[in-house]
Amino acid sequence: MQRFSALSLLGHALTGHRGWQPQWRRASPKAAYDAVIIGGGGHGLGTAYYLASEHRLGKVAVLEKGWIGGGNTGRNTTIIRSNYLFDESAALYDHSLKLWEHLSQALNYNVMLSQRGVMMLAHTLHDVQVIKRLVHANRANGVDNEWLSPEQAQQFCPPLNIADIRYPVLGAALQRRGGTARHDAVAWGYARAADALGVDIIENCEVTGIQRNSQGAVEAVQTTRGEIRTPRIGVAAAGHTSVIMKMAGVRLPLESYPLQALVSEPVKPVFPCVVMSNTMHAYISQSDKGELVIGAGTDAYTSYTQRGGLHISAQALEAVCELFPIFRRLRMLRNWGGIVDLTPDRSPIIARTPVPGLYVNCGWGTGGFKATPGSAHLFAWTIARDEPHPINAPFTIERFRDGYLIDEAAAAAVAH
Amino acid sequence: MLLINCPYCGTRPELEFVYGGQAHVARPPDPSAIAAQPWADFLYMRDNVRGVHAERWRHTHGCGRFFNALRDTTSDRFIATYRSGDSAPQAPAADDPRVAP
Numbered sequence: 021m022q023r024f025s026a027l028s029l030l031g032h033a034l035t036g037h038r039g040w041q042p043q044w045r046r047a048s049p050k051a052a053y054d055a056v057i058i059g060g061g062g063h064g065l066g067t068a069y070y071l072a073s074e075h076r077l078g079k080v081a082v083l084e085k086g087w088i089g090g091g092n093t094g095r096n097t098t099i100i101r102s103n104y105l106f107d108e109s110a111a112l113y114d115h116s117l118k119l120w121e122h123l124s125q126a127l128n129y130n131v132m133l134s135q136r137g138v139m140m141l142a143h144t145l146h147d148v149q150v151i152k153r154l155v156h157a158n159r160a161n162g163v164d165n166e167w168l169s170p171e172q173a174q175q176f177c178p179p180l181n182i183a184d185i186r187y188p189v190l191g192a193a194l195q196r197r198g199g200t201a202r203h204d205a206v207a208w209g210y211a212r213a214a215d216a217l218g219v220d221i222i223e224n225c226e227v228t229g230i231q232r233n234s235q236g237a238v239e240a241v242q243t244t245r246g247e248i249r250t251p252r253i254g255v256a257a258a259g260h261t262s263v264i265m266k267m268a269g270v271r272l273p274l275e276s277y278p279l280q281a282l283v284s285e286p287v288k289p290v291f292p293c294v295v296m297s298n299t300m301h302a303y304i305s306q307s308d309k310g311e312l313v314i315g316a317g318t319d320a321y322t323s324y325t326q327r328g329g330l331h332i333s334a335q336a337l338e339a340v341c342e343l344f345p346i347f348r349r350l351r352m353l354r355n356w357g358g359i360v361d362l363t364p365d366r367s368p369i370i371a372r373t374p375v376p377g378l379y380v381n382c383g384w385g386t387g388g389f390k391a392t393p394g395s396a397h398l399f400a401w402t403i404a405r406d407e408p409h410p411i412n413a414p415f416t417i418e419r420f421r422d423g424y425l426i427d428e429a430a431a432a433a434v435a436h
Numbered sequence: 437m438l439l440i441n442c443p444y445c446g447t448r449p450e451l452e453f454v455y456g457g458q459a460h461v462a463r464p465p466d467p468s469a470i471a472a473q474p475w476a477d478f479l480y481m482r483d484n485v486r487g488v489h490a491e492r493w494r495h496t497h498g499c500g501r502f503f504n505a506l507r508d509t510t511s512d513r514f515i516a517t518y519r520s521g522d523s524a525p526q527a528p529a530a531d532d533p534r535v536a537p
Contacts (some may be wrong), residue, residue: 086462101501148451187471250460257491259485262482262483262484262485262486263484263486266483271481271482271483272481272482273476273480273481273482274482274484274486275457275458275482275484276484276509320450320454320455321438321451321455321485321491321512322485322491322509323509323512324486324509325509325511325512329437329438329450331437331450331451347501361484364480365477396512418479419474420471420476420479420480421472422472
């Protein structure tokens with residue numbers, strides 16, 4: 021791996037940048053691996069990286085049906101935060117945030133983490149009560165969060181309109197350690213670091229079947245690029261999880277919905293943080309390119325099309341225009357969708373499955389990007405040791421049977 | 437926005453409807469007589485089909501009735517809508533123009 025540093029950049033500049041090599045190999049599938057990860061997004065690539073770096077599992081491959089990071093990893097609104105209500109969630113997302121804080125150094129790749137603050141707005145008495153409760157719960161769990169008055173919220177985010185709107189801002193919660201990162205960079209950073217440790221990253225390789233032996237344990241995957249034998253499969257396929265798990269006869273509490281996002285034309289830096297409004301149904305930040313990055317709730321029906329209806333995005337834009345009047349004349353540049361796998365309690369599943377050797381990491385719904393390093397780290401642990409880490413131990417498939425739901429529907433910060 | 441053919445009112449825009457999830461998920465007649473897993477299966481486990489999906493819709497800003505639909509989730513094209521209580525029409529052949537290639 022060619023390490024990035026000021027000195028190496030200078031050296032390459034002096035030789036006309038002709039010495040750069042590909043950051044990861046275009047690997048072809050081998051006949052067998054010690055572990056196969058299905059899904060080449062941030063979570064899958066990160067899992068392979070931690071399997072290689074922390075667990076030294078042996079030969080690991082990541083199989084991606086398209087191009088790496090081309091799914092939800094490339095389509096999200098890049099928000100990073102850990103201000104979730106329940107103890108289990110706070111531990112999970114803050115584990116991830118702590119990994120984010122050193123990720124660029126660990127991977128020698130600038131993921132452009134910007135801890136500019138995530139502010140969640142309260143517009144009704146109910147919002148105030150719920151959000152204050154969230155602040156207290158976070159602080160009890162050692163996660164930073166603080167309550168701001170409307171004036172303080174406007175001071176933190178000057179474009180914010182607190183009074184002259186249908187649902188005035190009654191206050192806000194601010195997590196200062198929250199912020200954004202560059203979504204593509206985390207996929208590429210993990211890919212490069214994993215490849216350097218010998219992980220094969222195999223694109224244009226769609227899994228078409230999962231083969232089990234006479235004891236019912238995993239023994240191989242069938243793919244569009246041939247059969248690959250392996251005793252361990254980690255599925256990190258987001259919206260396509262049900263499709264893959266059906267190949268192993270496992271049914272999950274997942275439904276895959278479209279989630280849209282859109283960006284404006286680039287403008288000069290004007291928006292200093294991330295703002296989310298549950299009640300008004302939008303969240304917004306400004307990228308380093310200058311574009312406003314805006315997201316909202318899912319479309320109403322399940323779909324694998326990676327697109328949704330214009331009325332959903334329009335509703336988010338109406339909320340943005342009311343909250344931030346200076347943006348009313350901005351033109352929107354691009355609109356797209358992803359496929360988000362939602363669970364009934366809006367919390368993920370990072371667990372073993374009833375099939376020996378088969379592990380699943382799914383159900384991140386609308387909130388997977390922020391969890392990328394934590395999810396990857398915990399999934400690698402679970403696969404390598406065949407048992408969960410204490411942090412992901414509650415996030416099982418069986419919790420739906422046993423009643424231990426972790427109900428974070430409100431934490432998604434847009435009303436369901 | 438989808439245009440949805442309500443069996444009672446005709447074709448109306450998506451905004452008039454609420455999605456009802458996977459169709460034909462039968463509620464166990466006596467929930468207290470079954471074990472936890474079959475109850476969890478009814479409540480939570482779904483097929484989440486990539487392809488022709490049988491699902492419910494409710495025409496809340498119209499007649500208010502539930503009905504069923506067959507929709508291809510790889511294209512969002514509706515293949516058919518049919519009344520509650522009816523069984524799903526035959527899924528179309530792979531070369532049917534309503535099904536995505």
